[in-house]
Amino acid sequence: MTSPHGRSMPAATAEIIASLLREGLDVRLRLSGWSMKPLVRSGSMIRFEGCGEPAVGDVVLARLPNDALVAHRVVVLDGDRVWTKGDACRVPDGPLTRENILGRAVRLEGAISLPLANVWMRTLGLVVNRLYPRLVLIYRGLFPREESAS
DSSP: OBOTTSSBOOHHHHHHHHHHHHTTOOEEEEOOSSTTTTTSOTTOEEEEEEOSSOOTTOEEEEEOTTSOEEEEEEEEEETTEEEEEOTTOSSOEEEEEGGGEEEEEEEEESSSOEEOSSHHHHHHHHHHHHHHHHHHHHHHHHSOOOOOOO
């Protein structure tokens, strides 16, 4: 997760967000980046709640080993390990420990407000997570970008 200006979020800010979620408070964050498109676009506002037990298909706020925060989808739960993956990414993050999962997305807010923590949105998200990266590869194979002359 990056700041609104496209820079990595300062560690102190990330720790404040983690602390608020641990205290049971909801946190609204404006996301930046392309990893969750097409369902969650850069600039989208998402409300996160402190995370109990994540479910496969949930969008979670996770702390990566390099201390960066990302909002990615849970694709595998295995004991104490969690694999997350951006819907537009080809490979998953992780494995992460459950302690790295800070919160769960409960609502995409904006012109249209959508609940995210329900079986329908989890299922739709998992389908997109599996298909979208493959569709992008097929599209790029069919319509390659022309090399620009330097």
